[in-house]
Structure formats: structure tokens, C-alpha cells
Amino acid sequence: MSRFSGDTATAKTSQPPETVSRREAVGIDDISVYIPKLYLPVTGEFATSRGIDPAKLTRGIGIERMAVPDAHEDAATMAAMSLLELMRRSDLKPEDIGKIYVGTESAVDEAKALGTYVIGMLEQIYGAGSFQDCSTVEFKSACIGTTQALEALCYWVAAEDEGKVGIVIASDVAKYPLRSAGEYTQGAGSVSLLLKKNPRLIALEGIFGSFTRDENDFFRPMGATTAVVNGKHSNQCYLDAMQGAFDAFAAKAKRKGTIVPQDGECVTDFFSHLLFHIPYPRMVEYASAAIFEHYWQGLARWKEVETEIGAEPKAGDCESADQFLAAKSDYSRRFAKSKHFLDAFKSKVLDTTAFSRLVGNIYTGSIYLGLASLIEQERIKSGDRLCFGAYGSGCSALVFSGLVQPKFASVPKRDIFRRLDSRTLVPLADYERLHEGLKEKSIIAPSQEFALIEIDHQGYRHYGWMC
Numbered sequence: 001m002s003r004f005s006g007d008t009a010t011a012k013t014s015q016p017p018e019t020v021s022r023r024e025a026v027g028i029d030d031i032s033v034y035i036p037k038l039y040l041p042v043t044g045e046f047a048t049s050r051g052i053d054p055a056k057l058t059r060g061i062g063i064e065r066m067a068v069p070d071a072h073e074d075a076a077t078m079a080a081m082s083l084l085e086l087m088r089r090s091d092l093k094p095e096d097i098g099k100i101y102v103g104t105e106s107a108v109d110e111a112k113a114l115g116t117y118v119i120g121m122l123e124q125i126y127g128a129g130s131f132q133d134c135s136t137v138e139f140k141s142a143c144i145g146t147t148q149a150l151e152a153l154c155y156w157v158a159a160e161d162e163g164k165v166g167i168v169i170a171s172d173v174a175k176y177p178l179r180s181a182g183e184y185t186q187g188a189g190s191v192s193l194l195l196k197k198n199p200r201l202i203a204l205e206g207i208f209g210s211f212t213r214d215e216n217d218f219f220r221p222m223g224a225t226t227a228v229v230n231g232k233h234s235n236q237c238y239l240d241a242m243q244g245a246f247d248a249f250a251a252k253a254k255r256k257g258t259i260v261p262q263d264g265e266c267v268t269d270f271f272s273h274l275l276f277h278i279p280y281p282r283m284v285e286y287a288s289a290a291i292f293e294h295y296w297q298g299l300a301r302w303k304e305v306e307t308e309i310g311a312e313p314k315a316g317d318c319e320s321a322d323q324f325l326a327a328k329s330d331y332s333r334r335f336a337k338s339k340h341f342l343d344a345f346k347s348k349v350l351d352t353t354a355f356s357r358l359v360g361n362i363y364t365g366s367i368y369l370g371l372a373s374l375i376e377q378e379r380i381k382s383g384d385r386l387c388f389g390a391y392g393s394g395c396s397a398l399v400f401s402g403l404v405q406p407k408f409a410s411v412p413k414r415d416i417f418r419r420l421d422s423r424t425l426v427p428l429a430d431y432e433r434l435h436e437g438l439k440e441k442s443i444i445a446p447s448q449e450f451a452l453i454e455i456d457h458q459g460y461r462h463y464g465w466m467c
């Protein structure tokens with residue numbers, strides 16, 4: 001087998017379990033996903049009305065359908081729905097939960113924490129006051145909020161000594177102006193993660209590599225309902241931040257002796273799968289190409305790459321700095337189309353995007369929708385090391401790793417493909433009215449779910465369980 005197989009075959013497993021077993025492992029015990037029942041296909045009526053070739057959306061962007069929240073849904077109802085499912089799946093009682101951290105950039109209030117609305121809804125099921133011993137806080141940091149929450153909550157879970165668990169909820173409505181370049185990357189949904197000691201699914205290895213820089217790639221000024229996006233710049237910020245966080249992670253993992261690449265190896269060889277933030281599926285391809293190109297260079301396998309796409313351009317061969325940059329960018333595009341890269345991408349990354357293709361962007365939860373995609377497609381096995389690369393505009397990235405645990409297969413599946421298949425197509429005109437907040441009546445009357453019932457004269461939101 002050639003050395004190249006490091007990133008295409010079974011990942012290396014140097015040292016992992018001991019790192020985790022020194023202390024009690026902390027990580028993800030279960031995961032639940034809530035996606036609205038309405039969807040808009042991006043091909044057909046949408047593509048025609050926007051004058052876009054459908055192939056651009058399905059291939060260039062990687063999207064087939066966008067989840068659309070109904071009139072009674074928002075980030076709070078979706079969060080309550082995914083938490084309720086998680087509690088039912090894992091047989092959790094309110095008194096078992098010590099903290100609920102919510103990652104969102106679709107807050108429904110400028111001051112009140114979204115989690116308090118969620119607790120209010122859950123208490124309609126579990127009884128008034130049942131969550132009073134549980135604290136909640138909102139993490140806002142664009143699409144990385146949930147991962148920041150997860151890191152913070154892991155430290156609490158590790159120190160907790162009364163047997164309580166922590167919950168991290170991601171919930172967002174990804175919304176851009178109608179007819180903008182962001183519109184076809186929209187989506188909505190919520191993911192809840194159960195964090196505890198000795199988790200059944202994934203034990204985190206406690207190594208977080210971070211990168212932060214002040215950027216204007218994507219932001220939403222106070223009062224605005226849609227984000228201001230400098231789209232192409234946001235792609236570049238994502239790549240820069242991911243590389244920075246990856247380097248920080250690799251250095252820490254080496255210092256701790258957890259991942260120590262030998263001659264001819266690099267850090268990506270040690271992962272069975274890499275999960276990146278998924279604003280749209282193609283972005284994950286760009287991110288993987290940048291990371292693999294960076295780490296493979298200088299290794300023996302790079303000679304095989306050069307045989308396929310030629311040698312990298314050198315500054316001395318170019319007439320100007322701009323020409324050199326253009327030649328490098330062209331070379332990276334060739335690398336991204338190379339067989340070597342595409343093999344690694346298919347084996348380690350592509351399967352994380354299966355649900356995102358059918359849901360669109362769910363902002364801070366999208367990386368965990370990627371985890372659900374891997375689990376539901378049975379792409380992970382005990383002992384696999386997963387790499388998570390989260391990104392949030394503004395901008396920051398966080399890279400961390402986790403080990404799939406021996407009991408992971410005992411956690412029941414979630415039937416997500418069937419649920420996505422049974423959604424209702426929303427006509428373009430209704431989608432546009434929902435988007436603009438002009439549709440007061442729900443398209444599908446809420447049933448067996450939480451719903452926004454009223455916003456009163458003070459702006460307080462009233463939610464209820466609809467039988």
C-alpha cells in the first residue's frame with residue numbers, strides 16, 4: 001500500500017484511548033435533530049424565477065432543498081422541539097439536566113435568553129417549575145456559537161459531581177434577502193446534544209485549536225432580520241480561520257502526545273472523518289481541499305499529486321506578485337479536482353453533507369447536522385477519530401477531535417431521511433410571504449409540536465404545545 005493511503009484508507013490510531021481514559025471521558029452521548037416540515041426545492045420554480053441554472057445550485061452550491069420555517073416556528077420552537085426529542089430518546093428528566101447552553105444567531109429577544117423560552121415550553125410537558133434548578137445561557141458567535149457552548153459545557157460536565165448532564169442546543173433560521181446570492185443557501189433547524197461523562201457516542205479528546213480575527217464577512221446589525229454578507233470574502237475568511245485553527249489544533253495535539261505524525265504522515269491521516277461547518281455543501285469541499293493541500297505538501301505523497309497536476313508555481317517564475325497569486329489560486333483549483341484529493345474527500349468528508357443538501361444552512365448547528373449525517377448513514381465505527389472544524393463569521397474557527405465510543409451503535413437511530421422525505425413542498429409565493437413575515441396563518445396547522453401563539457403588546461412571546 002502506498003504512503004498516500006493515509007488519507008484515503010483507515011485512519012491512524014496512535015495513542016488515542018489513553019489520552020481520554022486518564023480522566024473520565026466527557027463528550028456527546030446522544031444527538032437529536034429537528035427540521036421544519038416545509039421545504040422549497042431550489043430547482044424548478046425557484047431557479048426559474050431567479051434566472052439561475054439549476055445545475056449551479058445542485059452542483060456549484062451543492063443544495064437541492066431548503067427547509068422553510070412555518071408561520072408558527074422560530075428558533076425557540078425549533079430548539080424546544082429538538083430538546084424534547086432528545087429528552088424522550090434518552091429518557092431524561094428535567095432534574096437530570098444541570099445546564100442548557102443555546103447557540104444561536106437567530107435570537108428572538110435582545111436580552112432574554114432563548115433557553116428561558118425553551119424551558120417555558122418544556123415545562124408545559126414536564127410541569128411548572130420542573131426546570132428551575134437548571135441554568136441556561138445563550139451563546140452568540142455566528143455559526144460557531146454552539147461549538148463555543150459545547151467547549152464551555154464540557155469543562156462544567158467534567159467538574160460536575162452530582163450526576164447531572166449538560167445540554168447544548170443549536171437553533172437557527174438562516175435568512176438572507178430575497179433574490180440575493182445568499183438566498184439559495186438558506187435553511188432552518190435545530191440540533192440538541194446531550195453532554196455527559198462516559199458518553200455513548202463520542203468522547204472528546206480535550207484539544208481545541210482556535211483562531212479569531214475581526215472581520216466584516218457576515219453580520220446582522222441590531223434590528224435587521226437578514227444578514228449583511230460579503231459572500232466571497234466570507235469564503236476566504238472561513239478558509240483562513242479554519243487553517244489557523246487547524247494549525248493550532250495540530251500543534252497542541254503534538255505537544256500533548258495525542259497525535260504525533262511520523263515521517264511521511266500528517267495530522268489529517270489520523271482522522272477517519274473530518275466534519276466542517278456547512279454553510280452550503282460546496283464550502284466543505286473548498287475547506288477540505290485547502291486543508292489537505294496544506295498538510296500533504298512536502299510529504300512523499302505530494303510527488304504523486306505533482307505527477308497528476310504538475311509542480312506548484314514558484315514566485316520566481318512569475319512576473320508580478322499578482323501573477324504569482326493567480327497562478328497559486330489556479331494550482332489550488334487543479335488540486336481540488338485531482339483524483340488524489342477527490343478520493344480523500346469522498347472517503348473522509350463527503351458523507352457529512354448528506355442532510356445539508358436537503359436542508360440548507362442551519363448556521364450554528366450545521367456541523368452537528370453533519371455528525372447526524374455520518375451516524376444515520378452508518379459511516380462511523382468504534383475507535384474512529386473524528387475531526388470537527390467549526391467556523392463562525394466575524395470571525396473565528398475552532399478545531400477539535402473526538403473518538404467514537406464502543407457503545408455508539410447502541411444509541412437508536414433517528415430516521416432522519418424518512419422524516420426529510422415526508423416534508424411538504426411549499427409553493428414559491430408562500431415561501432416568499434413567509435420570508436417577509438407576511439403570512440400570519442401557518443401553512444400546516446401545528447399539531448403535536450410547540451408553536452408561537454402570540455406576540456403581545458409588550459413584545460413578549462407566548463408559546464404553546466399544540467395537541
Ligand code: COA
Nearest residue numbers: 053055056059060061181182185229231232234235238279
Ligand atoms: N453549473 C454548475 N456550476 C456552476 C454553474 C453552472 N451553471 N454556474 C456557476 N457554477 C459554480 C461556480 O463555478 C462555483 O463553483 P467553483 O467555485 O467550483 O468555480 C459555484 O457554482 C459558486 O458560484 P459563484 O458564482 O462563485 O458563487 P455565488 O455568487 O453563487 O455565491 C456564495 C456563493 C456562497 C458566496 C453566496 O451564496 C453567499 O454569499 N452565501 C452566504 C454566505 C456564505 O454562506 N458564506 C460561506 C462562508 S460562512
